[in-house]
Amino acid sequence: MQRPSLKIILSLLLLTPAVLSEINVDLNYDEDLRAQQSKRFDVKSHFQIKCSVTGDDSVDAKWHKGSTEVKPSERVSTSKQGTVFSLNVKHATEEDAGNYECVVFKDDSEVKRANITLVSKVYVKMVANLNFVEGEAIKMVCQVVGSPTVTWMVGNETYDESRDRVLLEKDPESNVENTMLVIKEAQMSDRTEYKCMATNAYGDTADGTTMVRIKDKYAALWPFLGICAEVFVLCAIILIYEKKRNKTELEESDTDQSPDQKNTPDHGKDSSNLRHRQ
Template identity: 45%
Template sequence: MFLPRTMPVLRSWAVTFVVIIFACVQISTAAKLVFEAEHGGDVARYKVIKKNVPLELKCNIDEPGFTITWQKDGEELKDYPVTTEPFKDGKETSILKILKPVDLDAGLYSCVAKNNATVEADGLKDSVQVVSLPTGSLEQDIIVVEGEKLTLDCQPTGIPTPKVTWYFMKDGNNTLNTSNERYKFLPHNNVTNAVLEIRDVQMSDRGEYRCVLANTATMFVGPDVTLKTNVRVKDKLAALWPFLGICAEVIVLCAIIFIYEKKRNKAELDESDTDNSPEQKNTPDHGKDSVRQRK
């Protein structure tokens, strides 16, 4: 079979083209895409939302010519402000910034880098988990009447969902007996043990209670969040004492008035008897004088 003289040339060009394509793919796959940890308290795989502090995520690519996009929980982010620092000192940086982050901003954030060689593929991808510190609310002082039911709700929030642990402090030690039938732990907004309920409150239940919240965020920027409340227990008859005091005052006042009126009436009667006595004694003599005068 006769082959044209141009075949070796075509083969040479084909080999060269394949080598170039292979080299481009190798260069593309050799590129590295990584998140940059900005705070000493953060770990490379986690970022913590901090109160009143803007959340800033940085993603670096060590080769030029890539386009970086952002995702949250697998969905592309389009309405978030993103800035790009030009390729310098061996890297190009894409920055996603959230000025006033809230709990709902927590989630899995990913940056995806693509160029012409990876446009049909998934591209290079790196991710970081954004978490928020737990928060809650608990009244500082609570008053409950003996025999009633006490409900303590620390209203925990945070992403991931915080773990709640209750403490009852006596002399610096935790004396909360979780096996006590009067104690009941209830959920709140899908958070387990968020509510501590104590039935038939006793005087021994007064003291300091603590609600401690912990999640992944507290592991990195701890300590755990602790909420405290001081519980005071009133005697179940305490509400009657003011009423009984008023009744006693009324009784004493009535007794004083009664005794005073009785003494006053007696004095008036004695005075009346004293005034009438001379007239009664002089009446017979006066009659005799009249008879004598007639004679």
């Protein structure tokens, strides 16, 4: 078992309760969330946590998320200005939410720590319009950010769980309960507005609305039937026209005689001469 070094022992002896009480740590909480020691951030944006230490100018600080020290990366960096220690995060994701600690050291010994909870702001994204065919399943997904609690409003009815024909399920992509709404067989009466409402534990809310329209299941046949009717009428007109034209030509051919069949004076003379010679 390793014994503590003389330097650490001396530093611990020097840090009397009176000295420790003079060191204060404050973080940049949101004013309305100061009681919860929390701060909001926007997904895909940059955010910064500041740890301000007063009472001793010779201290240093490190950042922890949970029980793990935060290491610098392409997105994450730390900075120091006097006794203000900052954690900077670029292109924030939902995974950046959680509990953080500013751990203050003096002469390699921890003297103070302060907590801050980062909370992602709530966002809701919905498709503006959706069309379904009568008898088919209605399925829509409410995309949410901020790990909120989700409820739905269908027309004037509010649903926080599955009821009657409306089924609320977990979207496998977001893994948030009630973010998928399913109605197994669409009816014409299902044509209405569907609102997804999200609320987190800090009272932040957001909502999105989709207008659902239901088409008649035979609607696709009407254009085809209309084309068939047009073709039928056109064929009937052509058939009637051809029949009348043929009839007219036949009547004209019966009334008109050929020039070879007409009796002319010369034709009569030839016949009489033939009888006279006989």
